[in-house]
Amino acid sequence: MRGRDRRPSPKNSPKRAETALRELALAYPGAYEEFPWGHRAIKVKGKAFVFMASENHELSLSVKLPVSSMGALIFPFAAPTGYGLGKSDWVTSRFGPGEAVPVGLLGTWIDESYRAIAPKRLVAGLPAPADGAAPTTPSRPPRAGRARRRKSIR
Numbered sequence: 001m002r003g004r005d006r007r008p009s010p011k012n013s014p015k016r017a018e019t020a021l022r023e024l025a026l027a028y029p030g031a032y033e034e035f036p037w038g039h040r041a042i043k044v045k046g047k048a049f050v051f052m053a054s055e056n057h058e059l060s061l062s063v064k065l066p067v068s069s070m071g072a073l074i075f076p077f078a079a080p081t082g083y084g085l086g087k088s089d090w091v092t093s094r095f096g097p098g099e100a101v102p103v104g105l106l107g108t109w110i111d112e113s114y115r116a117i118a119p120k121r122l123v124a125g126l127p128a129p130a131d132g133a134a135p136t137t138p139s140r141p142p143r144a145g146r147a148r149r150r151k152s153i154r
Contacts, residue, residue, distance in 0.1 A: 014059030017101035018052060021061065024107050025050045028114045029122045049117040050110055057097040061106060063113035065091050072109065089116075 025031055025042040031049075033042050042050040051062040062081045065072050069089040072078050077099070081090035091109070095101045108129075115123050 014054060014057060014095050014097070014099075014101055017095070017103050017106075018054045018059050020103050021050075021106055021110065022052065025110050025114070028118070029125060030118065031114070044114065044118045044122065047117050049113040051092075058095065059101060060092055060094045061109075062090055062092040063106075063109045064116045065089050065109055065112055066116050067112060068109070 022033070022040070022042070026033065028044065028049075030044045031042055032044075033040055035041070039051060039053040041048040042052070049064060051060075053060045062085070066089045069080075069091050072091045073080065075093070077093045077095060078091050079094075080087075081092040093106065093109075111129060115126070115129075
């Protein structure tokens with residue numbers, strides 16, 4: 001009986017989802033992967049925008065979500081990322097064997113993470129996000145105490 005079988009369905013297996021999400025992340029301008037700590041980190045200009053691990057038929061994915069982190073945390077598979085990164089809007093999703101992986105949703109989170117981390121010139125070349133929202137790259141407020149001084153003319 002398929003309903004009682006606890007083996008992952010080939011269609012929704014974490015391994016297939018990992019492959020699809022990896023390909024999606026690497027399609028962004030300047031994206032490349034490295035393997036610090038034995039896990040996959042997909043980076044742009046030296047900064048990671050996706051951390052991915054696949055072990056024992058389980059998948060975990062961590063992304064930076066400066067706009068949607070609070071909404072993402074309502075899902076049962078999502079939690080603030082450890083090592084203090086959760087305080088900086090990083091969210092980790094975990095999926096075990098047989099659990100359906102929402103590749104479309106995770107793809108939108110990868111997009112938000114890339115836009116938050118990548119240099120503005122790379123983000124500017126991207127089409128608007130699929131949901132029609134404004135790009136999610138946060139703007140930085142000017143630094144305090146760095147006002148320009150004018151030379152006085154006497």
